[in-house]
Amino acid sequence: MRSVEIFNLAKFYPNPYGEPFKAVVDFNLDIQQGEFVGLIGHSGCGKSTVLTMLAGLNEISDGGIVVNGREIDGAGPDRAVVFQSPCLMPWLTAFGNVMLGVKNVYPHASSNQRKQIVESALSAVGLADSMKKYPREMSGGMQQRVGIARAIALKPKLLLLDEPFGRLDSLTRMELQDVMLDILHREKITTVLVSHDVDEVVFLCDRVVMMTNGPAATLGEVLNIDFERPRDRASLLQDPLYFRYLDHLVSFLTERAHLRTEPRHYDSKSLLTFTGKKIESADELSQAVA
Numbered sequence: 001m002r003s004v005e006i007f008n009l010a011k012f013y014p015n016p017y018g019e020p021f022k023a024v025v026d027f028n029l030d031i032q033q034g035e036f037v038g039l040i041g042h043s044g045c046g047k048s049t050v051l052t053m054l055a056g057l058n059e060i061s062d063g064g065i066v067v068n069g070r071e072i073d074g075a076g077p078d079r080a081v082v083f084q085s086p087c088l089m090p091w092l093t094a095f096g097n098v099m100l101g102v103k104n105v106y107p108h109a110s111s112n113q114r115k116q117i118v119e120s121a122l123s124a125v126g127l128a129d130s131m132k133k134y135p136r137e138m139s140g141g142m143q144q145r146v147g148i149a150r151a152i153a154l155k156p157k158l159l160l161l162d163e164p165f166g167r168l169d170s171l172t173r174m175e176l177q178d179v180m181l182d183i184l185h186r187e188k189i190t191t192v193l194v195s196h197d198v199d200e201v202v203f204l205c206d207r208v209v210m211m212t213n214g215p216a217a218t219l220g221e222v223l224n225i226d227f228e229r230p231r232d233r234a235s236l237l238q239d240p241l242y243f244r245y246l247d248h249l250v251s252f253l254t255e256r257a258h259l260r261t262e263p264r265h266y267d268s269k270s271l272l273t274f275t276g277k278k279i280e281s282a283d284e285l286s287q288a289v290a
């Protein structure tokens, strides 16, 4: 079932001379219910612009976005965003920060029901024992866990992640990626992730959308990531297909992102046809490239 439809989306920012700067043009994408889509591209190409338009925080200049059958017009409780910095209220505990949004989104729930929603979201991100801590008492990774809990507690139809792990050290980043995979596997929330990290998108996503360079950036290619879920990092790192996906993304970013071509769609088979053989499995791929 289709969850998000983005059609002919465009963003024109005013420049200092009063002329519109075309940041993103003619961006079209459908996202299925429960799908995890990554958005990558060079710095400044327009990833955050697309994400903030999806969130309803950035006015749409042309085209539109339909979420669960309703064209969006501004922000709404059906969508939650996690930014690079969680921006927690310093005077509230982890519990209080998550409760803030829960009160708004569930005004008719009893206080006991709200408490359960907050506790369950904080437990899902591994903070069951730190609910009473204030932001100043938490590490950056713990604060970002609160940011994720705050978003998932709202039970959004669409979860939007703008480089949520970008400021974390690599071990914490991996921990939080695992937490995120676990939650999304259970809750089946449709998710869009903006990232600069090709490893991250291959590990997490069902599809990776590659954007061309700006100005007038648009969708360049879409790569299907055909790994089953739940995913295990150690096994993926042993799979030759994982490195094929990485190669493909890196080569798009280094060679083709500046070309304005018709959007192309790649799945694992078409990705590998250059070997001259039809390849259906990682084992067959290993033999073909050996």
Ligand SMILES: Nc1ncnc2c1ncn2[C@@H]1O[C@H](COP(=O)(O)OP(=O)(O)OP(=O)(O)O)[C@@H](O)[C@H]1O
Pocket: 013, 014, 021, 023, 041, 042, 043, 044, 045, 046, 047, 048, 049, 050, 214
């Ligand atoms: N409020 C704004 N006013 C004018 N131009 C803007 C505004 N926000 C973004 N831009 C421009 O739009 C383009 C896309 O910016 P955006 O932040 O969406 O890119 P990005 O791919 O998310 O970048 P990064 O990866 O560095 O975060 C850039 O050229 C940027 O300078």
